[in-house]
Amino acid sequence: MSNNKAKWIKISFILSIVLLFVKFYSFYLTNATSILTDALESIVNVVAASFASYSIYLSSLPKDDNHPYGHGKIEFFSAGIEGALIMVAGFFIIYQAIYNFFVPNELEMLLEGMALIGFAGLVNGVLGLKLKSEGKRLNSLTLEASGKHLMTDTITSFVLIIGVAIIYFTGLNVLDSILSILFSCYIIYSGYFLVRKSVAGLMDETNPEALKQTVEILNKERKDAWIDIHNMRVQQYGGDRHIDLHLTLPYYFELQQVHDEVEIVENALENQFDGAIEVFVHADPCIPEKCCHYCQLKSCQVRKFDQKSKIRWTANNMTKNQKHYHDLADDND
Template sequence: MNSEKQRIILWSVAISIVLLVVKFYSYVLTGSNAILTDALESIVNVVASFFALYSIRLSAVPRDRNHPYGHGKIEFFSAGIEGTLIIVAGIFILYQSLNSMLFPQPLMELPLGMVLIGFSGVVNGVLGFVLQKKGKELNSITLEADGKHISTDAISSFVLIFGIAIIYFTGWNVLDSIISALFAFYIVYNGYFLVRKSVAGLMDESNPKSINKAVRILNKHRQKNWIDIHNMRVQQYGGDSHIDLHLTLPYYYDLVQGHDCVHEVEEVLEENLPGNIEVFVHADPCIPDPCCHYCQVVNCPVRKFPLSRKIEWTAENMSQNQKHYHELGHLNINLQKKK
C-alpha cells in the first residue's frame, strides 16, 4: 500500500515541476500578474509534493519503542505544512496584486499564455482527481490534501483563462491585478481548511466519517451476544486507525467465550476498514436489570426480564461512556424508583 502511495506522489512531484516551468514561461511571455499568481502557487505545489513524499515514506516506517502507534501522524503534519504554504503564497500574491495596481505593467502574448495555462489546468485537473480518488481508497490524508490543492489550482487556472480573455478583448489591464487579488483570497481560504483538518488530526479530534464507517460495519456484522458496544473511540494515524471500545457480553460467559467474542469484533473491524487497524476491546459483563430488556441472546439461561426492543447502534450512543439502557425511558423511571 505504501509503495503505491509513494509511486503516486512521485508522479505528482514530477508533473508539478513540469507545470511550474510551463507557467513561469507563460508569465515571461505575457507579463501578466494573474499568471504570475498561478505560477507562484505552483511553487507551493512542488514543495508540498516533496514534503508529502517524505511524510508518506516516514509513515511507512514500522512502529518502535518511541512511537508505539507508528509514524502515521506525520501525514497530518504534512497536510498542515501544505495548508500553511498555501496561505503564505496567497498573502504574497495579494501583495503583488496591490503593487501591480499602483505600478501597472504592459501585457503581451495573452492568447499563447491562455493556451499554456489551459494545458496546465487540464493536467492538474486529471492529477488532482486521481490523487483524491487514491487518497480515499488508500485512506491517506496526504494524497487527499495534495489532490485537493492541485484540483484547486486547476479550477483557478480555468477561471484565470476566462479573466485573461476579458482583459484581451476589452483592454482593461487593471482587471489583471483584480483577478490576482481575488485568487489570493480564494487560495488563503482553501489553505485555512487544510490547516484546520491537520490540527484536528493531530489533536485527535473526533472524525465523524471514521466513526460512522466503523458503526456501519459493526451493525452489518452484529451478533446477538454482543449485547451492546459503547465508549468507542477512533483515532487516526495517517492511513492507520486505532479503535477502543467496550463490549458488553453475558455475565456468565467464561474467559474462553469472552475472548472469542472479543476476537470476533476485532476481526470484523480489521478486515473491513482500510489501512492497518489496531483494536482494543474491553469486555463488560451484562447487568440483568436493565440489560435483559434489550439483550437479544436467544434462550438465555439467566434471563430475568423479556426483551422489550432492539436498540439501534449509532455513532452517538456507541461513543458514550455508558451502556445503552439509558435509551429505554421506562427503565430509567424504574431505576430512579429503586434508588
C-alpha cells in the first residue's frame, strides 16, 4: 500500500515541477498578475509534493518503541503544512494584486498565455481526480489533500482563462488585479479547510466517515451472542485505523468461546477495510437482571427475563461508555 502512495506522490512531484515552468513561462509571455497567482500556487504544489513524499515515507515505517501506534499521523501534519502554504500564497497574491492595481502592468500575448494555463489546468485536473480517488481507497489524507489541492488549482486555472479572455476582448486591464484578489480568497479558503482537517486528525477528533463504516460492518456481521457493543473508539492515524470496543457476551461462556467470538469481531473489521487496521476488543460478561431484556440469544438456558426489544446499534449509542440497558431505562422514564 505504501508503495502505491509513494508512486502517486512521485508522479505528482515530477508533474508539479514541469507545470511550474509552464505557468511561469505563461506569466513571462503575458505579464499578467492573475497568471502570476496561478504560477505562485504551483510553487506551493512543488513544496507540498516534496513534503508529502517524505511524510508518506515516514508513515510507512513500522511501529517502534517510541511510536507504538506507528507513524501515520505525519500525514495529518503534511496536510496541515500544505494548507498553510496555500494560505501564505493566497495572501501574497492579494498583496501583489493590490500593488498592480495602482501600478498596472502592460499585458501581452494573452492568447498564448491562456493556452498554456489551459494545458496545465487539464493535467492538474486529471492527476487531482486520481490522487483524490487513491487517497480515499488507501485511507491517505496526504494523497487526498494533494488531489483536492490540484483540483482547486484546476478550477482556478479555467476560471482564470475566462477572466483573461474578458480582459483580452474588453481591454480592461484593471480586471487583472480584481480577478487575482478573487482567486486569492478562494485559495485561502481552500488552505484553511486543509489546515482544519489536519488539526482535527492531530487532536484525534472523531472521524464520522470511519465511525459510520465501522458501525455498518458490525451491524452487518452481528451475531446473537454479541449482546452488546459499547465504549467504541475509532481513530485514524494517516492510512492506519485503530478500533477499540467493549463486547458483552453471555457470562457463562468459557474462555475459548470468548476468544472465538472476539476473533470473529476482529476478523469482520480487519477484512472489510483497506490499509492497516488494529482492533482491540475487551470482553464483558452480561448482567442477567439487566441484559436479558434485549439479549438476542434464543438458545440461552439461563435467561431470567423475556426479551422485550432489540437494541439498534448506532454511532451514538455504541460510543457511549455504558451498556445499553441504560438506554432501555431512559426509554422507560
